[in-house]
Amino acid sequence: MEAGNIQPVDINHEMRSSYLDYAMSVIVARALPDARDGLKPVHRRILYAMHDMGIRATGSHKKSARIVGEVLGKYHPHGDSAVYESMARMAQDFSLRYMLVDGQGNFGSIDGDSPAAMRYTEARLGKLAEEMLVNIEKETVDFAPNFDDSLQEPTVLPSRLPNLLLNGSSGIAVGMATNIPPHNLGELSNALLYMIDNYEDIDEIAIDKLMEFIPGPDFPTGGIIVGMEGIVQAYSTGKGRVVMRGMAHVEEMRTGRYKIVVTEIPYQINKTTLIERIASLARSGKIDSISDLRDESDRTGMSIVIELKRGSQPKKVLNQLYKYTTLQSTFGVQMLALVNNEPKLLSLKRALQHFIEHRREVITRRTEFDLRKARDRAHILDGLIIALDNIDAVIETIRSSADVDEAKSNLMTRFKLSEIQAQAILDMQLRRLAALERWKIEEEHKEIMAKIAFYEELLADSKKILVIIKEDLQELSEKYGDERRTRIAANASGDLNEEDLVEDEAVLVTITERGYIKRVVAITFRTQGRGGRGVRGHTTRDQDEIMMMIPARTLDTILFFTDKGKVYSEKTYQIPEASRIGKGIPVVNILALDADERITAAIPVPDFNNAAFCTLTTLGGRIKRVALSEFASVRPSGLIAMGLNGDDKLGWAKLTSGDDEIILVTELGKALRYSEKQVRSMGRPAAGVIGIRLAKGDKMTTMDVIQPNSTLLTVTENGVGKQTRLDEYSPKGRGTQGILTIDKNAIPIVGKIVAARVVQQEDHLTLMSTGGVIIRLKVKDVKTAGRATRGVHLMRVQEGDTVAAVARIAAEDLKQVGVDLETENDTPDDGQKELL
Template sequence: MSEEIYPIAIEDKMKDAYLNYSLSVIIGRALPDVRDGLKPVHRRILYAARELGLLHNKAHKKSARLVGEVLGKFHPHGDSAVYDALVRMAQDFNQRYQLIDGHGNFGSIDGDSAAAMRYTETKLTEVAESLLENIDEETVKFRDNFDGTLQEPEVLPAKIPNLLVNGSSGIAVGMSTSIPPHNLAEVIDAVLHLLEYPNARLETIIKNHLPGPDFPTGASIVGNEGIKSAYESGKGKIILRAKSKIEKEGRHKNIIITEIPYQLNKSKLIEEIANLVNKSKLTSVSDLRDESDKDGIRILIQLKSGADPELTLNRLYKYTSMQSSFRINLLALDNKKPKVMGLIEILEHFIDFRKEVIKNHTKYNLNKSETRFHILEGLKTAINKLDLVIQIIRNSKEKSEAKAKLVKKLNISEEQAQSILQMQLQRLVGMEIEKLEAEKLELAAKIKEYKKILREEEVLKAYLKAELKEMKAKFADKRRSNIIKDDKKAEINKQDLIKKKEAVVSLSYRGIIKRNEEYSNLRAAKNDYLISTVKGSSLDQLLFFSDHGEVYNLQVHELEEHHGLSTGDNLSKYIQLPIEENIISLNILSKKKENHFYVFLTESGQIKRTAAKEYQTNYSHIRAIKLDNDKLINVEKAKEKDQIIVVSQNGYAIRFKGESFSSTGRNTMGSKAIKLAKNDKATAFSIYDRNKYLVSVTERGRANKIKLSQFRLQKRNGKGQRIFSNQNYKLAGAAFCKDNEKILIAAKNGEMYIVEVDKIPETSPGGNMYQITQNISFEKIARVKKILIADD
């Protein structure tokens, strides 16, 4: 033969070779069959174990013997791959229903490896035997093994829906499967329901029969949206959470972890918790011990005195594998093709497969029974003509001659003639003849039953139902994984990591911020004064509005608590402000639904109102108001129908309804609050309170106070009323106070002066201003602020 060389592009050859490899991995190694839920290696292990006689009621034999049987006859791969697969089928923390009964060290949930195969022993479990039942009775197809010397099953008969019951996981080329285990009784109930109602809705099956996966290690499944998604489309994600309980031990409380998520290494979980404690991310833990034994998992987390167990658990769920996700991908081989299937489709495939197996088994039994019945017919004929039979046998020289004569004389088949020749003389006894007749009647009934199964669909379904109920009665057990149906509980928010407690936050004139639980602990340092306090909880959000129109965000729980004589921390520890920017207002915003607004006023007299919820953000700072060469002077919380009072530097005050201007978004400029002269600007505003005074202080230290009720209600964007009569005065600032309060007057040269409000003369709008700082030589007053006292 002459040699011929055909040129082939390397990319085409690579493409073909990789495709062949991919198909080999997908079909021959990595993915389970939708019918029996097994990969080839697992199927071969179970079949080889049966062939070796390693049944559940027999003695164990060395694992190495079984591995050798599998390698030599069916699975020409590495021995470690076979043994690893065998070990996994024997582990109660990996398999919901173990298929291998292992004797010896088969590894642990701590990640310990199994002992070598020469040390361990193995045999089939009763559940595994239900997968192999009737396999020699033509129930499934067989094929040649790798070298063509033996036959192996393409699929096991599988009397239980093993794909869902034990689940499967594997990575093929370009695809992977991740099928969680389920409770056998629930899966069978779902199959029975689908047999009864072929058009059953998925929601009904989930609600009444199969609520979700059931893991061998127990734990909790949080939320059911992921379950519904996976069962509907074949893909989804569920959240698994460790089960725990709280135990009291003297003054301490202990968290006891009793069940952990599926496929989680217990030792690594303990290591994760220890690392959190060492890094001070879990400060409430004083001791950590693994007290697990043969009775189950028990991880003890001892808490410090006064620690909140629920808060600690939330931190553990957030930062450790005590809460983890499990991705579901219901991918399996359907007629040797990989396919992602929903729950109902998988159940339907199992039903169709079992019907086929039952039909094959019935045909096998029918043929066997009919053959036996045919033989009995021949025996009966022989007994009825016994003398003739004896004569033929006596007069025949050879067995073949006797057989031929029997066929001809008795008008029977060769098989019947052969059975007559093999008949023992004892069968001629009267009692034996009666047994023969009884067996014939019994066979006739069975043949009738078999034909009915093959002919009538309802009879076939009834047979399958009875079979499934038998499996349920034999292997059913209680669900291990409970399902928390509330999907919101799967989300561990910041609130879940923070202990809720009362919080009072104060800010001083010199920028010192302090958090504690009571007003009685408020105090400022020497030569400093509190100018703002807010009250809420550790779950709330602090908003710092700056004169540049920015709002800085800080969670209350992020502030360090200070008690007793401590004055707090500098605000710069928490917020980095540009040098030219100043905080003008401190507010607290609850995480709950807020129905109030923030009212803003700028130097140019622009006022705007924005819903508080617009400022609920996780950003460190955002734009609070749109400023165009303007400056923000104050921000206050208000209700929709509150009245506003605005003060200008030239000594005008206007009071108007808050309803007179509409609410707008964050990045807006607002509306005109007061009509200002060219050389004037707004200097203060407040929410109207008829019990308060407007305390006005000029740049040279003159002041008066006017009851707010003295200012008449006007339309917005008016000129307003005069505060004082002398038009040459300029206000350094204004404060809105009650008579028992104090104000802080600060000069540009750093000097400060405290004035009691009840010492300032009261006038009407347009009244005189009185000198209140005769004893202090101010260069020029820079700021006027109300001082907050402890009982404010």
């Protein structure tokens, strides 16, 4: 008995190849839709099987079990539950914007109820599904063998509809996923018509132009889309986050109390789960204003009634519901689809282009099919006309022939006919010899020749094919188009104000060199004595260094300025809160920065009416003033804040009143003070004027605004700092070199100046090192010294570590978070060595 051949196999190679085969099978054959018809294989097989069974939209419904069995037996070698659930979803008006299956019976509900068993329900093709199957018999698409090579199935449907965007899709493959939102048919048609009209310049069409026709997704459950940023990003890149809110309104009851009535909920949200969550929040006291909750939904529509206690503020409760429940949720757009059997992330424009190209191919193949059939018919009619013109000779030839085959051969020889023409003459009935029948043949021949000319002309001119696509889209839009269900709140504010939920408190916002941002409550870090070692304030990753700290309040608007001269804005509370040692999140998750763009300055703005100007300075020493009102409404993609010359970069930004004095400090210890009036106000694109003349090898390190009863605090790389009275810095003219603010001989010892701040005695300072160590101390504990001195140790930095950022925490902010400036006292560390 032979044991057989044993072949050694490398486990790594076998696992890689087998897993890759499995992954590609899931990606191509199960989880991702085709970019052309927007269908996964299971949905395509269901629709084709129903078409093949003759189950039309105008016909009778058939048992779902019969349809599922047909799909399983012929095309889809998987479980029956996968097929039935997929078919049921195509029959749910809350899942698909435009249903593809017309169901009869219980196909599930928005409450999460499962469909009834397939033996109880019936289905037939929806009207739009029939539009996706039109002309499939005309060789418009490729067919492939089914799982057992016994039948052929279509690899894609002809699809007159842009179904990928029309109904969207969701699926999880191996290592990738897709989540495409549904859209409105009329809007998609208008965008496609515009692209067709400008097809020669299609590469020049911008997303902004397409969004004039398609402002955003249109969910079957309605609701509100909050803001445009996520939509723009999703349509531009294929990925984005769309914030959805349920539709609700406030009604006053007879008792003088109020109730909130929710009539629409976000897409793919389970109504029962939402109600249970609201009830849980009411029971736990997290939302303590709810007195009663009930579901009054019926066949006419949805109605979730939330009664409030007397004296409750309905708008605040509504905002709490948005914050703590799925009444506000996020749709993560991931427009991933198969293009030539490869997964591709598609922008809105590319998705529309793929549909147009698919329709061009379908119409071309349909025309070629029709042309071939027309030519075949014309060929037969030519033979019939020859026979009618020579009817006596044809009859004589047939009568003189011994059998049918000889008659066919004799006809072909005598009248120079093809075999097909000869057979058609033999099959011709005697009634066709009547004069009227002869006229019909001649008329049919003329019509066929006209069709042939039309088909040939169509194939020769691609523009005419685009015209046909246009006509199809216009017809479908008129026939099936409807009004948008989902409203879009481009600037979500006013009644839906999230700030009602935010506590106004002092925070620190930190940004790292690699672009991680977080906010931390300012009192997280206790004050320490001068020269202390600090506490761990940041979890660094791969030596990610702290770049800046911005003291702000949660309700402030922070203006972020980048090295490219652009400005972005975001509310402080929108920046995720993190623990003292948390690393935060990438800033690109909050701001739409370019890949090579870095934040170099940030200023919190409590009120755009309380400051007149924003003063900007570059690393190269240029300065400009611009009216702060220019930055009151910054679009998500940012605005130009300052034009830059050459390789210069924007470095600092401060709010000024118009009558302030500013001070510029360089790394090598030069300081220049002058009135901001020496810098005229300019528009946003202006490049500014020379602010300070820099020595060779020197560059700017700080720009700040002079305040009454303040001092200038300077901090060096090695943690050495001092205060200096501002009257020691006499005002000079703009564009000069300034005066010394540190002992220049001490720079090799204490390091270059990393920051300078105009401070007051009751303020606190927060110093952070590149290694993530933070120390908070009082300004009054810092020694006051002259301009040309070195200073004292403020922070003991470890070897290889340096001070990265210095933030001033204003006394008024400390008071508002409960810090008693009189009683809070720390004993300075003993043994501090002052550098004279």
